[in-house]
Amino acid sequence: MSSRHPHLPLPPAVAPDWALFLDVDGTLLDFADAPGDVAVEPGLIDTLAILHGRLDGALALVSGRNLAQLDALFAPLHLPAVGLHGLERRDDGHVEQHARAPALDGVLASARALAAKYPGARIEDKGIGLALHWRGAPAAEEPLHEFATSALIDLPGYHLQPGNRVIELRPDGANKGAAVLDLLALPPFHGRRPVFVGDDLTDEHGFAAVGSHGGFGILVGSRQPSVARYGLHDPAAVRAWLDDSIA
Numbered sequence: 001m002s003s004r005h006p007h008l009p010l011p012p013a014v015a016p017d018w019a020l021f022l023d024v025d026g027t028l029l030d031f032a033d034a035p036g037d038v039a040v041e042p043g044l045i046d047t048l049a050i051l052h053g054r055l056d057g058a059l060a061l062v063s064g065r066n067l068a069q070l071d072a073l074f075a076p077l078h079l080p081a082v083g084l085h086g087l088e089r090r091d092d093g094h095v096e097q098h099a100r101a102p103a104l105d106g107v108l109a110s111a112r113a114l115a116a117k118y119p120g121a122r123i124e125d126k127g128i129g130l131a132l133h134w135r136g137a138p139a140a141e142e143p144l145h146e147f148a149t150s151a152l153i154d155l156p157g158y159h160l161q162p163g164n165r166v167i168e169l170r171p172d173g174a175n176k177g178a179a180v181l182d183l184l185a186l187p188p189f190h191g192r193r194p195v196f197v198g199d200d201l202t203d204e205h206g207f208a209a210v211g212s213h214g215g216f217g218i219l220v221g222s223r224q225p226s227v228a229r230y231g232l233h234d235p236a237a238v239r240a241w242l243d244d245s246i247a
């Protein structure tokens, strides 16, 4: 199978002095029509467990999912993780979280009523925020965008974060890059060369953060422009690269 990337060179193998930050959906895992339908490939959990050991614990998942979802997907692993794009963070068992806006319940109900008109569209309650998905319903893109924009009026301190066939209503003050920098200040991440692997627009914050600390980004897929230095074609290529790194 080819893992060639259209714009960027292939990354070197994972080195023992790295701190490795891995996005999940579209990076480790192939997309599914619904976020709950993703599958964790056999062997990926074993590979991550081995890498976590070889990096002396300096391997973290950095995702838009919440920590509970990440733990369920990658059980029995309990890896260091950044959830909800930085609004939840866990280093050694210590969890930090933002609070949910009271107005979010009303916005959630309205969003679900709207999505019900577009079979395949889905509203995901992320606890402190919402994700409006149209991967299964392209016609829902415009109405969900308009709804999310107008919902901001009821949600001071929130902003819109566009993603891959999704838009999120999210509290201000957190992004994947800031969360990575927080982790880099702590053991076991501190003092290592940081490397961030991700596919989405939100991962550019992570690429910039590691780039400012002597590391580099690895882009998954062909989205451009990107500040990533290396590229991998798709999640299957990421999994093959990780497997090759521990072989």
Ligand SMILES: [Mg+2]
Residues within 6 Å of the ligand: 023, 024, 025, 026, 027, 198, 199, 200
């Ligand atoms: Mg992703």
